[in-house]
Amino acid sequence: MSNTQIFHLTSKDRHPETADLTQFLTQSEGADTIVGPHARVYKCELHYESTTKIVAVKRIYPRGATPEDIERVDVRVRREIVVWIGLEHENIVQLLGTTEKNQDFPSIGMVSEWMENGNLWSYIKETRPLIDRLQLICDVVTGLTYLHSQRVIHGDLTSANVLIDNNGRARLVDFGLSSIIAAFEGTSLMASAIGGALRFRAMELMPPLEEDPTNFDPKLTTACDIYSLGSVTLQILSGQQPYYNINDDVLVALALTQRKTPDRPDTQKLVDRNEYWDFIQKCWRKDPVTRPNAEEARDELFRLRKVVLA
Incomplete structure (x- = not known):
């Protein structure tokens, strides 16, 4: 049909x-x-x-x-x-x-x-060739660029909210739902879903450690999505989730309030290229206005794929 x-x-x-x-x-x-x-x-x-x-x-x-x-x-x-x-x-x-x-x-x-291949996180747990992983990254950033061109903020870009179709291509889903969920859950920092899953959440959506959290009013922006894009890229390339070396989500939340970005995974299992790490760091810049926009991120990731596969 x-x-x-x-x-x-x-x-x-x-x-x-x-x-x-x-x-x-x-x-x-x-x-x-x-x-x-x-x-x-x-x-x-x-x-x-x-x-x-x-x-x-x-x-x-x-x-x-x-x-x-x-x-x-x-x-x-x-x-x-x-x-x-x-x-x-x-x-x-x-x-x-x-x-x-x-x-x-x-x-x-x-x-x-219905996507029979499930979500991105379960999909990349299987052995996937480098060329496929780089294509997945390009798919994600292309979908995000389209959303932003339509003035839509995803708000919860994680490997769980990227589904894989029958052709092994990535498709974004669940955009806009994190703000709905947050509006009907508790006000605690751990319970609130604004910005989506904690490990992929842009740091500006968590109050700085020195700030009174009762007066904190986070706002989702396209730059928040770019931060999450960096985290998704990290996970596709390394096979590790952001803050892989921190098991307790409470400590992940603390790291975010301290404005600490995830560490670089110590793995040679997958691609470990400085060019990609540099791109990820651009996405994680503390000042949201200095991060690349979606079109710039797309152009950079397509260029990097060409360099790596040359």
Whole structure:
């Protein structure tokens, strides 16, 4: 089933930004539900006429959310859906439509293509040739450049939010959701999801150690995404997560408040080139305005790939 078919089956009496696919969906038999700290993902089948497409249905569940919170989440998610469904790029996971809430599911679901290869982190745990890893980096920065060109901030760029399609190409997903989750969770620095996963979070989204955290009001910017891009690049090249040598996330948070960037992994298993380390350090510059923008990062990473593979 093509995305064009899906548009036609849902657009007869609805705008595409509210395309409701509920009546065409069934949960795949025996399929596991992927449960994360903020959401659940269901593997489903989308049926239309004589064709079937495997899709993912994602529903947001902030931890400790009350029924009133869920209603507010629903409103916020619908706003993000309007943005997401207008995006179309080979390095962005395509939003196909929505599925409405019901007795079993208290929040709206987002229907997207199912990626059998999983996320970037699980994918690169397998042995991957250097040429493939460098392509993944180029895919990520190309997708990010597209988002920024559409005035969309990802806000949670991590290896968990990059999915791998059937051709082994990287696609970004879950942009804009970290700010929704943060709005409905606690105000503690560890609980707050603003800026996404802690190890990939831009340091300016954490209060400096000497500052009163009660007055701290972080703002997501495109520069925050660039910081996270540096961390994703590090992980693809080294096979190590940022702050690989710090096991406790509380200590990672402390390092961020002290404005300490991740150490360079001590590994020769994968590419260990000074040119890439220099690029990563540019992404981690303490002053956000001095970091490269997405287009500059894309041009640099494509140039580096050509140099390394020459």
